[in-house]
Structures are given as C-alpha cells and as structure tokens.
Amino acid sequence: MNILAYKPLAKNIEFDSDMMWVELIDGRKLGVPLAYFPRLLNATPKQRQLYEMSGGGSGLHWDEIDEDINVENLLMGIGDKTHLHSERLVA
Secondary structure (H helix, E strand, C coil): CCCCCCCCCEEEEEECCCEEEEEECCCCEEEEEHHHCHHHHHCCHHHHHCCEEECCCCEEEECCCCEEEEHHHHHCCCCCHHHHHHHHHHC
16 A cells, blocks of 8 residues: 555755755655665765656666665665665675
8 A cells, every 4th residue: 555645756865974965846844864775875975966867756866875765765764675684694
C-alpha cells in the first residue's frame, strides 16, 4: 500500500557535515542522516555536489561514487539497501 498522495520530486539538494537536505517541489525539506548512505558519508564535499536528478526529481544519482537514491524511499525512511544487506551477511 502506497501512503503517498503523489510522487515526491526533489528540487534541490544541500549538505552539511552529517546531513543531506532534500528540498521537494512542494516546499517540504527533508533531512536525511548521511549515515544512511555510507558512500555519501565517505565522499568528499565536491563529490557530494556532483549529482544528477532523474525522472523529473524522483531519483538522485552520483556517478563518481556509484550511489542511486529514490526520493520516495527517503520519505519512507529507507536507506542504503546494499549496506544493510552486507551487514546481514557479516552478522
């Protein structure tokens, strides 16, 4: 069941030392801890700024660090699935 009334779209992204701030086209601003996305956490500030938006803002992509984020998943609290999978294998 999808609880969202419409597909959320990103308009802009900003970073501070430990957060990614995603501004949505409807005016909301979502703060996401960089710890949810280890590739972004470990990236340089310059690498974090080298992103592309796809699907009119539904997806975020960083080619240099091989990171892809679905904006709808951010609203549902879903972080890096690859990272979670690797933690399960180690545990």
